[in-house]
Amino acid sequence: MATTLLMAGDALPEVPISLRAARRVAAGVLWIYSNEVAQRDPALPAVHLCRFVHGGRTLGAGYFNRHSLIAGRVLARGDEPDLAAALLRHLKEALVRRRPLAPGESSRLVFSEADLLPGLVIDYYPPCAVLQSNTAGMDLLVPLLVERLPGLVADILGARLEGLALRCDGSARRLEAAERFSRVCFGDPGRLAAAAVEEDGVRYVADLLSGQKTGFFLDQRENRRFLARWVRRRPGARVLDLCCYSGGWGLRALCEGAGHVTFVDESREALRLLQAGLEANRISPGRTRVAAQEVFEFLAADPERYDVVVADPPAFVKSRPNLAKALKAYQRLNRLAWQRLAPGGVLITCSCSHLLTPDEFLALLGRAVAQAEGMAQVVYRGGQAADHPQLLSMPETGYLKCAGLLRIDTA
Ligand SMILES: C[S@@+](CC[C@H](N)C(=O)[O-])C[C@H]1O[C@@H](n2cnc3c(N)ncnc32)[C@H](O)[C@@H]1O
Known part of the structure; x- marks a missing residue:
């Protein structure tokens, strides 16, 4: 997985985008296609965090992947000074939107672009969860997410996370030239591989480490x-x-x-x-x-x-x-x-x-x-x-x- 590259505000490198892309971002589209990137800096890594700019204006901050057809994904619209803060704010807001959860209720806590967290899925199977990164850009932010998720689940959902699986094995990652793997972040691997999931009183058994979707x-x-x-x-x-x-x-x-x-x-x-x-x-x-x-x-x-x-x-x-x-x-x-x-x-x-x-x-x-x-x-x-x-x-x-x-x- 790519190493973390978190930079605040003006330190984020600029990715100039076309007028068409700038208009789409302003209209709420979070994707910038590779043919809408006006200029690339060969000195930068293939995958990096960035600000998307057009005509001297910052449209948003997010990440760029030179290998992907969807080259840019916007995490924070407008002139966001701190991308890490925006990431955590969107994560908190996504969790708050899922409240209240009944005790033991499974739920998707984060649904990627729809929760303004492009490339990220978090599914909650109490007391465990799966964090799935589907893009090389989101991989850069995974360490911060893994560190903060248990505290946010405790504060917002009032529950203790006892196991966390990291899934970076989705087929869409091929389009990102990103490696595919899954691993246990914490918790008992046996429990994650045969998790008890309950829905409306029906019991299912899910493999959160290698089952389909997140299990x-x-x-x-x-x-x-x-x-x-x-x-x-x-x-x-x-x-x-x-x-x-x-x-x-x-x-x-x-x-x-x-x-x-x-x-x-x-x-x-x-x-x-x-x-x-x-x-x-x-x-x-x-x-x-x-x-x-x-x-x-x-x-x-x-x-x-x-x-x-x-x-x-x-x-x-x-x-x-x-x-x-x-x-x-x-x-x-x-x-x-x-x-x-x-x-x-x-x-x-x-x-x-x-x-x-x-x-x-x-x-x-x-x-x-x-x-x-x-x-x-x-x-x-x-x-x-x-x-x-x-x-x-x-x-x-x-x-x-x-x-x-x-x-x-x-x-
Ligand atoms: C969308 S999932 C089904 C989800 C499931 N109905 C549920 O509610 O959990 C599709 C399933 O189809 C199976 N599948 C895919 N191609 C198949 C085929 N040609 N014949 C039989 N099963 C297939 C996969 O193994 C997978 O379990």
């Missing part, structure tokens, strides 16, 4: 509540949880009174966490079937019908060039998932691709259901949980879409 999909919390309401009114429902990971949806359904859940995921590691979650909730094996299988292979062979099908695949749209191919994959997945529904069943389907708009998502669902010659009512539309807010000036911070489609039969 758990906190962003689906509010969408899982729709599933809970649905299943509660249909005791004994048969559920299919596609791309289940550690069982976020299916475990919830079982705890709300579903009769049987079929879990499908191709990752053995995910299914190991699921198994631990099933045991933590004392679910009898007779209520579950676990398929370690590729989702399309499973759907091609499965003859069953379900009252609820959940489809929560990984982001198929990774970049604009692969949009058309990814749309086809979503459409196919949703058509096959729809075909597994019993009459009166509901398909709860998600996309976490930020390049796909909510309207495009609904449109592709429409095509999938039409292809299957079905009719659907949209009975639910959701997005990412409230602790993953979208910054209005940066639509890129909105990514998760969830829809509930009820099968209605017209014959």
Whole structure:
């Protein structure tokens, strides 16, 4: 990881940016693209803290990465004299915004750009937390964050942090030419690798050191509540949880009174966490079937019908060039998932691709259901949980879409 380079006020080197970038920063955009950087100083390190300037005016302070297409990220807008102070102020404000948290409640404490802390995610799984840096620039500030986080959690959330994992292993770091690793900052490694996470009374097991995301999909919390309401009114429902990971949806359904859940995921590691979650909730094996299988292979062979099908695949749209191919994959997945529904069943389907708009998502669902010659009512539309807010000036911070489609039969 790059070494810390903290400089106050005027000591921060200047990065001149174009007029277009200056206007965007003034309008609340925190990214400066590499072709908007007017001039680079070859004497400076490839990654450094800086002030962004245009026409003799400072637009903001943040960090610069010569290797990244998003070359500049703004941490403090305007003429901020002390970047470290701004970082800690934004961190405190993010924590205050998450209050009050119920005892034991997990939450995303910091959601990157949306909390004016570009490249930084902090997820809280009491009594532990994960600090995730997704950019080489944020890496410069990690030592200060690791030092201050326990005190801020104690002061603002009134809780003692007993373990902290540092995750610098996200795939986006490849675009930053940043090394990828994770490590324990403090606390028991065994506890961090098998953390107990509770959501609305359901127990999950999460690997905070090497599990997907920071270990758990906190962003689906509010969408899982729709599933809970649905299943509660249909005791004994048969559920299919596609791309289940550690069982976020299916475990919830079982705890709300579903009769049987079929879990499908191709990752053995995910299914190991699921198994631990099933045991933590004392679910009898007779209520579950676990398929370690590729989702399309499973759907091609499965003859069953379900009252609820959940489809929560990984982001198929990774970049604009692969949009058309990814749309086809979503459409196919949703058509096959729809075909597994019993009459009166509901398909709860998600996309976490930020390049796909909510309207495009609904449109592709429409095509999938039409292809299957079905009719659907949209009975639910959701997005990412409230602790993953979208910054209005940066639509890129909105990514998760969830829809509930009820099968209605017209014959
Ligand atoms: C977005 S995550 C699912 C999150 C999960 N539903 C939850 O609520 O915690 C996507 C999951 O899909 C799995 N996956 C990715 N590609 C797959 C495939 N082709 N077939 C089956 N599972 C796949 C991954 O292992 C991952 O667990």
